[in-house]
Amino acid sequence: MDILEFPPHFPPTDKWKKFFIGVRWLGPDLSFFKTLKELQANRTAADMSQWGGGERQILAEKISQILHVQLGWRSALFIPQDIAMVAFHGPRFDFSDPDAAFDDIVEMLERDYSLSPPSSFWESMGDATLGQLVDGLLTLR
Structure with missing residues (x-):
């Protein structure tokens, strides 16, 4: 099974690629978002x-539903x-508000698990998989 992950060129690190992001032929190729969306939909x-x-599965399903x-x-x-970064970003470049999804997940964790992970926890999950994120949340309980 293929996993949801960004290609090596995204997010761009070059200042010109960042500046021209979303501009066809000048910025980075964003066509991979269509592939991510189809992969996940299938x-x-x-x-x-x-x-x-x-x-583990119950928490993963709750997070997945919010995303x-x-x-x-x-x-x-x-x-x-x-x-996790890909799942939390969304399936397109002109994504909705990822902060709203994050806020809903934090609210669900507080409501259902009496859990308020510190910002250091979230920062440590920058390169994590969803499995690592869910396992990390469960160890905070």
């Missing part, structure tokens, strides 16, 4: 079994190997 409910059941609704992913089907 997953089935059986793929969620990779979470292994139990509390689906808030960011426009076609389904709430994510796997542990997906890169």
Whole structure:
């Protein structure tokens, strides 16, 4: 199964690529967003079994549902190997408000788990997979 991850050229680090982001032929190629959206949309409910059941899967499903609704992913089907930054970004360059999705996840963690991860936790998850993020949240309990 393919995982959701950005290609090596995204996000751009070159100042001109950053400046021209979203400008065809001058900025970085953004066509990969269509591929990410299709890849994620083609997953089935059986793929969620990779979470292994139990509390890990329940938390993953709650996070996945928020990402689906808030960011426009076609389904709430994510796997542990997906890169968290990609899932939290959304399936297109002109994405919705990723802060709203993050805020909803923080609210759900507080409401359902009495959990308020510090900013240092979120910063440490910059390159994490969704599996690592979910496992990290569960260890904070």
